[in-house]
Amino acid sequence: MVSLALMIIDHREHHLESVRAAVSTLTYPLQYIASLPLSAGDAISEIFSSRTRLQDENRNLKRENLLLQVHQQKMNALEAENMRLRNLLESSFKIGDRVLIAELMAVDMDPYRQQVLINKGSNSGVFKGQPVLDANGVMGQVVHVNRFTSSVLIVTDTSHALPVQINRNGLRAIAMGTGRINKLTLPNLPNNADIREGDLLVTSGLGGRFPPGYPVAKVTSIVREPGLPFANVQARPSAHLERAREVLLVWMLKPLNDSLPDESENPDQTAPAGKVSQ
The missing domain is CATH 2.40.10.340 (Rod shape-determining protein MreC, domain 1)
Structure with a gap:
């Protein structure tokens, strides 16, 4: 009955606000201690999940980095090949022959x-x-x-x-x-x-x-x-x-x-491959 009376008085008149604040302050350590195992479990779970997530992200980033490095090497090779082909084409223009x-x-x-x-x-x-x-x-x-x-x-x-x-x-x-x-x-x-x-x-x-x-x-x-x-x-x-x-x-x-003998017609009169005369 006393509890019901206090609840009604507090709900209508708000005279027990200071008392409730004082009681909450006194009971906070007990609430903290009671919730500590759950909070610690959540924190540990977060740590391990964060570590696992970070390891997965690290592996993915390493894999992507390796792929990018391979692609970069291929791009470097293609760039060098492109330069060589350009040099060859420029050389062919200078030559003027087929x-x-x-x-x-x-x-x-x-x-x-x-x-x-x-x-x-x-x-x-x-x-x-x-x-x-x-x-x-x-x-x-x-x-x-x-x-x-x-x-x-x-x-x-x-x-x-x-x-x-x-x-x-x-x-x-x-x-x-x-x-x-x-x-x-x-x-x-x-x-x-x-x-x-x-x-x-x-x-x-x-x-x-x-x-x-x-x-x-x-x-x-x-x-x-x-x-x-x-x-x-x-x-x-x-x-x-x-x-x-x-x-x-x-x-x-x-x-x-044009004035030289055809090798296919008279092979005995031609010099061997690689040997030329001045």
């Missing part, structure tokens, strides 16, 4: 042969002895032709010889392969020959295989020993032989070998 872009498929692992395999063959009109260039200079010539692939002999192969001339003064010479990817040699040049380090060697057009004016190499060293009739001349190929991925196959608009 050209075809081909890609390298394989590199001969034989240390005594420097050949590469390209993805164009007789089906694309490729022929034996056809000049092959990259965006920077002469790379070699085709020596074997299949229907869909061809083998290219690199200018640095020991069996390759290429008639060249010094761009500065027109002095003719023969650039011979040394078996090293970054070195050519010019034999039989007299000690008093007008040649300097840094001279650009270009194709002379003699021999009927390469049209004139294509860059071949730059002279890197000249050793003249007294008492010897010939100088030791070394040159570095202009083409990026060790890292080229795309090459240009060249057809001359006005072939230089």
Whole structure:
């Protein structure tokens, strides 16, 4: 009865507000202690759920980051390939002849042969002895032709010889392969020959295989020993032989070998692939 009377008085007159506030203050520690296990359980559950969520998010972000890095690498490769193709196209405009872009498929692992395999063959009109260039200079010539692939002999192969001339003064010479990817040699040049380090060697057009004016190499060293009739001349190929991925196959608009005998008609009178005479 007393409780009911107090409730009615408090509800209508609000005289027990201060008493209720004091009692609530006194009972708060008991309420806090009573709710502590539940609050602690909720907090621990939140911690573990947050940790699990963060771990999942971390794994997802790592996976996305890896995918983005792979895509970025692919984009870098595509950008580099695009630049190489643009350089090749610009080179083809400078050449002025009919050209075809081909890609390298394989590199001969034989240390005594420097050949590469390209993805164009007789089906694309490729022929034996056809000049092959990259965006920077002469790379070699085709020596074997299949229907869909061809083998290219690199200018640095020991069996390759290429008639060249010094761009500065027109002095003719023969650039011979040394078996090293970054070195050519010019034999039989007299000690008093007008040649300097840094001279650009270009194709002379003699021999009927390469049209004139294509860059071949730059002279890197000249050793003249007294008492010897010939100088030791070394040159570095202009083409990026060790890292080229795309090459240009060249057809001359006005072939230089129209007067030469046809290899298919009289093969005994032609020089072997890679061997040319000045």
